[in-house]
Amino acid sequence: MIIDTTEVQDINSFFRLESLKEVYGILWVLAPIFTLVLGITISVLAIVWLEREISAGIQQRIGPEYAGPLGVLQALADGTKLLFKESLIPSRGDTRLFSIGPSISVISIIISYSVIPFGYNFVLSDLNIGVFLWIAISSIAPIGLLMSGYGSNNKYSFLGGLRAAAQSISYEIPLTLCVLSISLLSNSLSTVDIVDAQSKYGFWGWNLWRQPIGFIVFLISSLAECERLPFDLPEAEEELVAGYQTEYSGIKFGLFYVASYLNLLISSLFVTVLYLGGSNISVPYIFVSEFFEITNKAYGVFGTTIDIFITLAKTYLFLFLSITARWTLPRLRMDQLLNLGWKFLLPISLGNLLLTTSSQLFSL
Numbered sequence: 278m279i280i281d282t283t284e285v286q287d288i289n290s291f292f293r294l295e296s297l298k299e300v301y302g303i304l305w306v307l308a309p310i311f312t313l314v315l316g317i318t319i320s321v322l323a324i325v326w327l328e329r330e331i332s333a334g335i336q337q338r339i340g341p342e343y344a345g346p347l348g349v350l351q352a353l354a355d356g357t358k359l360l361f362k363e364s365l366i367p368s369r370g371d372t373r374l375f376s377i378g379p380s381i382s383v384i385s386i387i388i389s390y391s392v393i394p395f396g397y398n399f400v401l402s403d404l405n406i407g408v409f410l411w412i413a414i415s416s417i418a419p420i421g422l423l424m425s426g427y428g429s430n431n432k433y434s435f436l437g438g439l440r441a442a443a444q445s446i447s448y449e450i451p452l453t454l455c456v457l458s459i460s461l462l463s464n465s466l467s468t469v470d471i472v473d474a475q476s477k478y479g480f481w482g483w484n485l486w487r488q489p490i491g492f493i494v495f496l497i498s499s500l501a502e503c504e505r506l507p508f509d510l511p512e513a514e515e516e517l518v519a520g521y522q523t524e525y526s527g528i529k530f531g532l533f534y535v536a537s538y539l540n541l542l543i544s545s546l547f548v549t550v551l552y553l554g555g556s557n558i559s560v561p562y563i564f565v566s567e568f569f570e571i572t573n574k575a576y577g578v579f580g581t582t583i584d585i586f587i588t589l590a591k592t593y594l595f596l597f598l599s600i601t602a603r604w605t606l607p608r609l610r611m612d613q614l615l616n617l618g619w620k621f622l623l624p625i626s627l628g629n630l631l632l633t634t635s636s637q638l639f640s641l
Contacts, residue, residue, distance in 0.1 A: 309401055313390055320589075321538045325352035327593075328600045335604045356531060364527035367430050374428030379525070379532035381421030385414050386539045393546050394469045396556045396584025407468040408456050411547065412449065415502065418540070419445035422511065422521045425533075429524040437520025440611065441504065441511035447618035448501040454626035455495040458633040459484055459551050472555035485552045490629045492552050494622050496595075499544035501618065504537065506603040510611050541599060542592070549591040556584035 326341065326349050333340030341348025366372055392407035394400040404410055419441045426438020460466050462484060463474040475482050485492055501508040512520030522533045549555060609617070 322352045324538050331600045332604045359531035362527040367524050370430035371428035374424040378421045378425030379529045382418045382536040383532050385417040388414050389543050392468050395588050396581045399581050403469045406466045426521040431524050434521050434523045437511045448498040451494050451622040451626040452498040454630050455491040458491050458630050461633050468550050475554040476557040483554045494626050503540045507606040507609050545592045545595040548595050553591045556588045558587050
């Protein structure tokens with residue numbers, strides 16, 4: 278049987294084309310994920326630099342200024358230093374729990390970014406249960422802290438892990454009730470639908486005005502979930518040396534450091550999405566030019582860029598408030614922390630949910 282060489286060449290070219298299509302398909306799936314991870318990394322570096330500059334301004338001292346222009350590369354230099362430092366493991370600790378703990382804390386937070394709508398139809402995964410996916414996944418992070426504290430074979434670390442678990446349980450319930458109130462107003466659990474519901478009525482349609490009590494409870498609870506001052510009891514250096522991260526060094530310590538800022542960023546993003554209309558620029562019309570109204574309706578790259586800029590601008594506003602609170606407010610005691618969560622925020626959030634449900638029923 279004689280086979281023509283042109284047929285062989287055609288078959289080879291066909292298989293090459295099919296393999297190229299498969300490669301392009303894989304790249305098309307991975308490109309948004311890599312883009313999101315790159316953006317998150319840059320945002321964390323920016324937050325670290327902002328915190329150092331803001332804290333320096335509050336305390337009237339000089340912040341980072343030598344590593345790059347205005348010290349913007351200082352966080353990158355610190356991360357590189359931690360990457361090459363030796364990672365020590367306690368000789369009598371549980372090696373597996375000690376090593377897995379930091380990874381669980383970081384991965385559980387990164388997954389939550391997949392449901393954030395940074396712009397109009399610009400979201401990695403539009404799920405029907407987007408907000409509750411964030412709550413469910415964020416509850417896994419304290420498990421990583423508890424594993425780290427237990428695996429360290431250190432009393433201070435173990436106490437820090439137990440505090441992290443207790444604090445997470447105490448403030449997740451008011452947080453969830455506030456999210457449930459927003460879902461009732463928007464008739465959806467999807468983050469995209471919640472943003473769209475706020476954009477229908479412009480500036481006064483933001484949930485900030487319809488849920489002022491829920492906004493305050495959500496803000497306090499999210500700060501407690503991030504373990505930021507005045508709620509940083511799991512790593513209180515005056516009591517627990519450094520809490521659950523006492524025995525950590527090198528890149529594993531760096532993962533805890535990154536996880537805290539990732540959690541702070543995702544909490545600020547959800548404040549923007551749930552209460553400030555997301556990428557919606559509908560501020561009072563006397564301050565809005567026709568330029569922003571046109572970009573709101575744009576579907577191209579330029580419109581998406583404007584949407585991302587608006588979302589990040591609102592997000593960094595709350596990051597500024599969180600950073601300022603850290604350097605101005607004193608730390609609470611553990612009993613005060615738990616009393617605030619169980620005796621004040623929980624009843625208030627329950628009452629807010631009851632009022633929201635009643636108003637929705639009467640409006641039918």
